[in-house]
Amino acid sequence: MSMSNRLHHLLKHMKYRISIFLVLVLFISCDRNPNHPGWTFFPDMEESQAYETWSENPYMPGGKTMVGPVEGTVATHEHAYGFVKTPEDELRAASLENPVAGDFNKEHSQMLYNRYCLICHGPDGNGQGSLFTSGKYPIPPANFHLERAMDKSDGQLFHNIRAGFGVMGPHGFMMSVEDSWHLVNYIRHLQQNTPVEPE
Ligand code: HEC
16 A cells, blocks of 8 residues: 555544544533533633622622611712611601502512512511521521511511511612512512412
8 A cells, every 4th residue: 555545534533533532522511401511611701700699708898799888878869867777766767658559560570579689588477487497597587476566557567678577687778769668568478469478
């Protein structure tokens, strides 16, 4: 066999092998399980490098990504909420009137509740949210079906949401004043329409 003949033979053989290899790769790359994303070659495209809203953050004071407004400042479209997280101020806020009391919007208020409250207070508002039942958050979130919450006025519930209550932190800075009132409506809806769990 001449030199060029041999080379020709070798190349033909390699082409054959390479084709088999490519077909194999094709089959391996396809995953039959649609719930499994398969192999990730460039995870940067899949996992955000930015800090998520609720994630820990070593660069921020307090270690949280989401921080409240600078003390003493108010968003341009809001007015200052002059009450702080004390039982006295809760009583002062008790007479605040709910401007959307007769305007229950289930879809909107449930969206807010699911976004900000569900994880602790649970779908029925009995304090059995997944963060608590998972054991990651040791303090029992309030059960809205108990007397303490049932007996509160809309203004008091509004105050608890905006300024916080006991160990629960303030949530007012995360949303508009009106949305806090919509959440009060949603708590009322839960109190009237979801089963009361035994203690
Ligand atoms: C990280 C968990 C957590 C989140 C999130 C949370 N809460 Fe709470 N909430 C608590 C805990 C714990 C208490 C009870 C605090 C205490 O007893 O010191 C509480 C108490 C309350 C109370 C007082 C009820 C009563 O019995 O007097 C209201 C009202 C309330 N939460 C509403 C909300 C709403 C509305 C949201 C969403 C905007 C929310 N909470 C988000 C943990 C949470």
